[in-house]
Amino acid sequence: MQQIARSVALAFNNLPRPHRVMLGSLTVLTLAVAVWRPYVYHPNTAPIVKTIELEKNEIRSLLPEASEPIDQAPQEEEAIPQDELDDKADGDAGVHEYVVSTGDTLSSVLNQYGIDMGDISQLSAADKDLRNLKIGQQLSWTLNADGDLQQLTWEMSRRETRTYDRTANGFKMSSEMQEGDWVNSVLKGTVGASFVSSARDAGLTSAEISAVIKAMQWQMDLRKLKKGDEFSVLMSREMLEGKREQSQLLGVRLRSDGKDYYAIRAEDGKFYDRNGTGLAKGFLRFPTSRQFRVSSNFNPRRLNPVTGRVAPHRGVDFAMPQGTPVLAVGDGEVVQAKRSGAAGYYVAIRHGRTYTTRYMHLRKLLVKPGQKIKRGDRIALSGNTGRSTGPHLHYEVWINQQAVNPLTAKLPRTEGLTGSDRRDYLAQVKDVVPQLQID
Template sequence: MKKLGLLFLMMLALVACNDEEKDQAVNNEVKKEKLPPVEKEYGFVLNDFEVVKDTIESGDSFGYIMDQNGVGHGKVFEISNKVIDTFNPARITAGKKYMILKAKDSARTPEYFIYENDKINYTVVALGDSIYAEKKKRPVTIKKREISGVITSSLSEAMQAQGLSNLLVYELSNIYQWSIDFFKLQKGDQFKMVYHEKYIDDTIFAGIDKVDAAVFKHSDKPFYAFRYLNDTVSGKPSFYDDEAKALQSFFLKAPLNYSRISSRFTKRRFHPVQKRWKAHLGTDYAAPHGTPIVSTANGRVIASSYTSGNGNYVKIKHNSKYTTQYLHMTKRAVRNGQTVKQGDVIGYVGSTGLATGPHVCYRFWVNGRQVDPYRQNLPSAKHIEEELKDEYFAYIKPLKEDLEQIPYKNI
């Protein structure tokens, strides 16, 4: 009986032990389930901090944001002075996202301020005892894409119909701005593209990296475009067609054969007629009365008129980006709404309006803002040189084959 009793007690102990082990295993599983997932962003493990995420609003300043999060004015002044070469606190922009990482202590001390310059680039400002700022980039993945589309009403709608980014509308418009009038696209026009997209952390779309090749069939005529580095000096690639011709047009250096530049673009010049200092947002080319003035690029005349200041003048819109104007003509040679080509005579040198002598004042707009044309990186029309064409054709051959393998979409 004693042996049986002892055996029974041993069995009870074994069962109890097993139950304890099972309970412990269950408890461990519960603990594992309750642990929050590790969250990483901007190179930090966010679980280690108290996180404040927000967006800069109009009127916000770096000092105000810091003050709202427990950083005093003296500390803000110190931070600003130490990081200004990398991060200028005075230039934070409304609409930009930011994050503040605070210590998980009773004081909730801010340790880092992270400013999103854009989707990829950001700046980390260390706010602790060691103050510094670092510019960093999120990891970016490049993915190759091939698409095909057809115009039913507009290029934008053709992109939207496939769930594609409107950035592609800009890319195609920019590539073909000198070859195709996108306001005159026809129903049934087709296009194909080989390009690359940027993704943050392999999942978040961050824009277009580059377009390798495209073909736009407009009025049943294919317009090919291949990205190619022909100018090794500038290091900037341009687009060329299947015959090695540049797609981008160019502006003439000047609108006439001139004797000298009598006044350049400047924010401060003493006006010879008005006798006061003011901005001169143009370039004056002195030339004899009657010298022909030509359009510096293809475009459409949007003004051919007279004002007391400009005298006889012509204004030409070349595309959605560039506009030029020619002032003080003795006579205009084009009418409003007329299409002109580069080199077409649009008027003749005079001294009408506020002018002291015969010249043309040449004005230049980029995206609606008057600029100095001599300081612009304007499109080049330099074709592939004859001795380099074989190399170019070998380069575009696989790209053209890629385009040919993409089927056209039809209505």
């Protein structure tokens, strides 16, 4: 046998090299076919079943959310810069406010802030009148540490306010009737060190100053007022036994560099110029020229799939190719444009004093802090920077420093009064403007 093997090896070695390569390849192929045993499925054979027990945290790790980056609270360097115009009135910290407008329902208003539908249903059960909100009415609410609705206040009219407090069994309603007399007051002043300090000197409260700032936000950056600029404010104040209980802004006039700016309240609770044209600037719904797939929704109660703790997702993620142009959704000023930890390259834009938008995980920035931009301007290219599991754009909308759902939020739009509403408003203007005289 050994002699046969030596003879075969000698004959193989005496072959030309191309022949040896070909013969070797055929030998390997023949052996591979000889040992190959394809798997044949036999339907009559019982399948092998194995049960695997998972811990609770392991089950969460299998959820779709586990493939998404879990947002953390905004890092200090990611926080939106604040100034004296952002100061809340005493007792107003943590209170969210909303003025009812056309088409609003209790559900549409609260749902955009991520308030649980179960809470909304319990509110409606506590008071069926909440199903019939009227334009111009104001809602305000507070949340507990877990983001659950704690209390809701509904200002039905100047005379009646209803409050709904959380209880063990839902919400309990209480009603308060105001008995004071409403008196109009005109407060005038000249800007000195700042508008806020000058307004206080003129007799306006912190809440009234905040109302003026919001009314004028689309026409004038009150931080830019110069020394010597003048203002006149018409407030309607409720007086009870000689004390001021509450107030409502009716009209504002600012004179800066010899030019006058007006904001006058209409019956719908919004402010317009003297011709009935809306002051708010319109917004785009999406920050891109076309709509992309939502890979992760807004969820202020999202659980970390591993720890089980609340890790809010304060925006919406759009899956898109890197390098997609990102657009500003509205006119505003860039307040942040840099790289910062988990957010990667990101941009924050302030629109007036009420709205802020943020764009994260960008590849390239096209704007700088302090830059004025218009709706539709390119501000960046999308990317995959920071803590990200794939190319996408994380987009946030904040209203009065509270994150809302970008897909359902009631965003400003350019509009004006028409028909009988405009006629009624112009009649009101004739009454208000003469009271806003500036000496």
